[in-house]
Amino acid sequence: MDCERLGKWYNKGEDILSRLPDDVLSHIFSRLEAKDAVKTSVLSSRFKDVWTLINNLRFDFTRVGYEGNRGTSFVNFVESVIRHCQSNIIQNFHGTSYDLLESEVACLTELICFVVERNVCSLKLKLDVLVLRPTIRLPQSILTCKSLVRLSLGFCDFVLDIPDCMVCFPCLKFLSIFVNCPNSNLMQKLFRSCPILEELKIKGYRIENEDVLTFDINVPTLKKLKIYFRAHREDEYDDISEHKFVVRARNLEYLNVCNHFLACFVLGETPFLNKVILYNKDIIRFSVEPPNNEETKRTAEFFRAISSTRFLSLDNILISELYRDRYGTLPSFPNLIYLCFGVDIPSGFAPVVQFLINSPNLEVLVLGKEYVYDKDEVVLPELESVPSCMLLRLKEIYLFSVVRNGQGLEVIKWLLENSKVLERFSFHTILESIKDEQEMENEILNLPRASPICKIELGLYYNCKKTLQSEFHICRESFCNAAFRL
Numbered sequence: 001m002d003c004e005r006l007g008k009w010y011n012k013g014e015d016i017l018s019r020l021p022d023d024v025l026s027h028i029f030s031r032l033e034a035k036d037a038v039k040t041s042v043l044s045s046r047f048k049d050v051w052t053l054i055n056n057l058r059f060d061f062t063r064v065g066y067e068g069n070r071g072t073s074f075v076n077f078v079e080s081v082i083r084h085c086q087s088n089i090i091q092n093f094h095g096t097s098y099d100l101l102e103s104e105v106a107c108l109t110e111l112i113c114f115v116v117e118r119n120v121c122s123l124k125l126k127l128d129v130l131v132l133r134p135t136i137r138l139p140q141s142i143l144t145c146k147s148l149v150r151l152s153l154g155f156c157d158f159v160l161d162i163p164d165c166m167v168c169f170p171c172l173k174f175l176s177i178f179v180n181c182p183n184s185n186l187m188q189k190l191f192r193s194c195p196i197l198e199e200l201k202i203k204g205y206r207i208e209n210e211d212v213l214t215f216d217i218n219v220p221t222l223k224k225l226k227i228y229f230r231a232h233r234e235d236e237y238d239d240i241s242e243h244k245f246v247v248r249a250r251n252l253e254y255l256n257v258c259n260h261f262l263a264c265f266v267l268g269e270t271p272f273l274n275k276v277i278l279y280n281k282d283i284i285r286f287s288v289e290p291p292n293n294e295e296t297k298r299t300a301e302f303f304r305a306i307s308s309t310r311f312l313s314l315d316n317i318l319i320s321e322l323y324r325d326r327y328g329t330l331p332s333f334p335n336l337i338y339l340c341f342g343v344d345i346p347s348g349f350a351p352v353v354q355f356l357i358n359s360p361n362l363e364v365l366v367l368g369k370e371y372v373y374d375k376d377e378v379v380l381p382e383l384e385s386v387p388s389c390m391l392l393r394l395k396e397i398y399l400f401s402v403v404r405n406g407q408g409l410e411v412i413k414w415l416l417e418n419s420k421v422l423e424r425f426s427f428h429t430i431l432e433s434i435k436d437e438q439e440m441e442n443e444i445l446n447l448p449r450a451s452p453i454c455k456i457e458l459g460l461y462y463n464c465k466k467t468l469q470s471e472f473h474i475c476r477e478s479f480c481n482a483a484f485r486l
Contacts, residue, residue, distance in 0.1 A: 428459035
């Protein structure tokens with residue numbers, strides 16, 4: 001069907017869509033949520049059965065528009081769609097419902113069996129059952145599914161019987177799981193049973209288990225690992241921090257973990273590690289006791305294990321703990337090119353300088369100071385010499401900071417005076433008036449620069465903290481994405 005014929009039909013006001021072949025229409029309808037795909041059957045007699053050929057089934061029962069109990073509606077509607085489905089291959093099956101009834105859980109196993117039989121490639125389930133500590137059992141047939149490449153299980157614990165010494169999930173490359181009341185033995189079997197697993201995400205809001213657990217992640221093929229647990233209160237923080245994560249993944253390239261629990265990590269050799277993000281997103285800062293000797297030792301070992309990375313992003317809690325020298329001497333980062341500091345409440349400039357000293361090949365530095373209190377003082381450490389990266393390598397600096405009463409200008413001055421090959425200095429801050437803008441521009445633009453080619457960029461915002469935060473996060477994300485292209 002060429003463009004000329006389509007143009008003629010269009011000019012005549014004819015229904016072009018109805019003239020398309022079934023395989024093209026089903027491909028278009030597969031882009032829709034299942035509920036909307038089914039609705040196309042009432043548009044015309046031509047579309048009555050086309051939706052039954054779709055190979056992407058997406059059911060989202062979290063949105064407004066579903067009547068009655070959403071859990072029951074979810075199961076009933078999915079069963080109805082499956083009964084009419086004629087496609088031999090289900091590329092994607094994504095189901096989301098937050099309020100399933102316990103009586104509906106058994107039906108889910110049958111639904112999963114159906115998509116496994118139809119050679120599903122991507123299976124994503126975000127299901128929450130209205131019972132205390134809900135669990136959903138996966139069918140045994142999923143273990144040997146040769147088409148399954150992506151598996152994502154969220155919002156409640158899923159259980160599965162994995163025989164000893166059995167290789168399962170022969171083609172699975174991506175695994176994302178939610179843990180609340182995990183079985184340590186099951187987790188260990190699961191991780192070891194995926195022969196070509198490349199990406200693993202583990203998430204939970206807390207771990208409700210009286211026993212101290214060890215998550216043994218021994219996956220030689222693993223390239224990306226993300227571990228995130230959210231604690232709402234200090235007692236929940238204690239529940240999480242007592243568990244241990246042992247990671248042995250020699251081919252690991254990307255590591256993203258919550259920095260509250262670095263002492264929980266035992267990280268093996270990672271010679272190909274390229275990108276490390278240690279963050280504190282949406283986690284309350286607790287006033288905890290200083291770490292014991294074992295925690296200090298394990299955290300120091302963690303930093304030594306990631307010292308080969310080329311991209312490193314640190315968040316606020318970790319910065320303050322480094323500043324207090326809670327984890328001993330910082331290792332050298334000989335390959336580090338990109339360094340991002342996300343600091344909500346500054347604890348001093350000392351840890352930044354220490355990283356500059358220990359990162360001789362650093363080229364890009366991002367500093368995000370979103371709040372500065374008047375009582376905080378920026379103290380520049382006394383140095384015998386300027387860090388070598390500032391003399392030979394550092395080309396770009398991005399600073400997001402609230403400067404009040406002149407605080408922070410000493411840092412800017414020090415950076416400009418000592419960065420001899422700097423090409424770009426981008427400074428973003430919040431001001432209270434146009435008068436402040438002019439004064440700030442004059443003061444910064446007239447600061448002496450060691451680099452004759454350095455260009456200064458200013459982003460000045462009026463009483464808009466969210467804009468400053470947004471600009472910082474955009475900048476950090478852009479460099480996070482750039483790390484994959486190194």
